[in-house]
Amino acid sequence: MAHAHTTHHGHIHHVPKETLFKVFGALVFLTLLTVAASRVHLGPFNVPVAIGIAAVKASLVVTFFMALKYDNKVNALVMMIGVIFVGVFLTFTLFDTAFRGDLSNVDPMTIAEEQRMAAIATGEIEAPTGGHGTAAETAEPATPGGHEAGAATMAAGAHAEAAPADTLDAAALLQTYMCTSCHAVDNPNVMVGPSLYDVGSRLTPEEIRQSILEPDAVVAKNFPPGVMKATLQASGFYDKVTPEELDAIVNYLAERKGN
C-alpha cells in the first residue's frame, strides 16, 4: 500500500502553492459563512445550507489538498463509489425510519383471524362458552382488574377442583397474557387457535414449551403459521414473561388432558 505511489513517479502532481493558499482562504470564508448562516433564521433551509456548505468545503479539500484532481482517476472513482454508498446507506435507512407510524392504520388481525371471527359471528362455528375469549374480549387489553377477574373465574370454574392447588396462578397468567383470547382452556371449542382443553394429552411438556417459545417450529394441523408468534411479539409476551411464569404455564397446560 505505502509504495503504490512510487510507481507513477513520472508525472508527480505538483499543486501550486498559490492554489493551496487560495483554497485555504476559500475554506476559511466558507467556515465564517456557515456560522453566519446558522445565526440567521432560514426556517427549513438552515440544515440544507449548512450541509451544502460543508459538502463544498469537503470537495475543496478532496480536490486540491488531497490532490485528487491531479491524481490517478481510479482513486477518484474509489472515492466516488464510497460517497455513493454513504448516500445509499443514509437514504435507505431514512426510507424506514422517517416513515414509521405512517403504516399503523393496518388491521391488527390477519385475514385468517378475521374469517374465523366472522364465522363465529354468523354461527358457522359455535362461539366459545364460559365467557373467555369472545370477539369482544379479544380487543380488550389485559388490565390488572381483568387479571383478578380471570383468576376468580378460573377458581370458580368447573376445572378448579380438578387442577392441582398451585395452578391458580397459571390460569391467571393465561388471562393476563391474553392466551385465552385465542385459545379455549375450559372446553374443546376451536377459536383462533386450537383448544388447550386437552393439550396435555396431545403434547409433552417439552413440546408445549416449544410451542410457546417457538410457535412456528411445529404448527397444529389446519392452523396458519406465524399468527401466534406475531401476536405474542406484539403483546410483549416474550419481553414480560419470567422463567417461573413460563414453568407454571407449561406445568398447568401439561395437566390439561380433557375429561
Add this chain to the structure above:
Amino acid sequence: MGMWLFLITEILLFSGMFVAYTVYRVWHPEVFDMSAELLDWRLGGLNTLVLLASSLTVALSIHYIQNDNRKGLLINLIITLVCAGIFMTVKYFEYTGKFAHGVFPGANFAPHGVANGHDYAAFNVPYAAQFFSIYFVMTGIHGVHVLVGMGVFTWIIIRARKGHFSSEYYTPVELTGLYWHLVDIIWIFLFPLLYLI
C-alpha cells in the same frame, strides 16, 4: 489506491454515526436544535479553523518536499502537529466543561448548574441525552483519529529530521497527509451538524 480504499472504510465507519445522527434528528428536530445551543460554536469554529490550517500545512509540506525543500517540509509538519495539539486541548476543555455540568453520554446524563448564560437543567428533556451521546461518540472517535494522526506525524517528523524524504521518496508523508485531510473533512461535517444547526 490502497490508501484511498482505507479512507473509504474510514468514511463508512463515520457514516454509520452520521446516519444515527440523521435518524434521531429527523425524529426529534426540536430537541437537536435546542441541544446544539449548549455547544459553544466559537470553540467549535476555532477548532475548525485550526484543523483547516493544519490541512493547509500538510499540503504545503508535500509541496515543499516535491521541490526538495526539507526545511519547508519539517516546519510545516511541526506546525501541523502543533495545530493537532491545539485542537485536542480545546476539545479537552469542551469535554470537561460539559462533564462539570453533568452532561455525560448515556444513562449518566444529568445536566445541572448554569454556565455561559445557559441553565443546564432546562436541557434535561427527553432525547437530549441521545444528542449528547451522539456528540460524545462522534467527536470522541474523531478525537481518537486526531490522536492517532499526532502519533503518526511525530514519527514522520522524526524521519524528516533524519532526512529520509526527498522529491524521489515521500510516500509516507503523502499517505499521512491523505489521512489527515480525511480527519479534517469529518470535522468539516461535524462542526455545523453538532454546533450550528
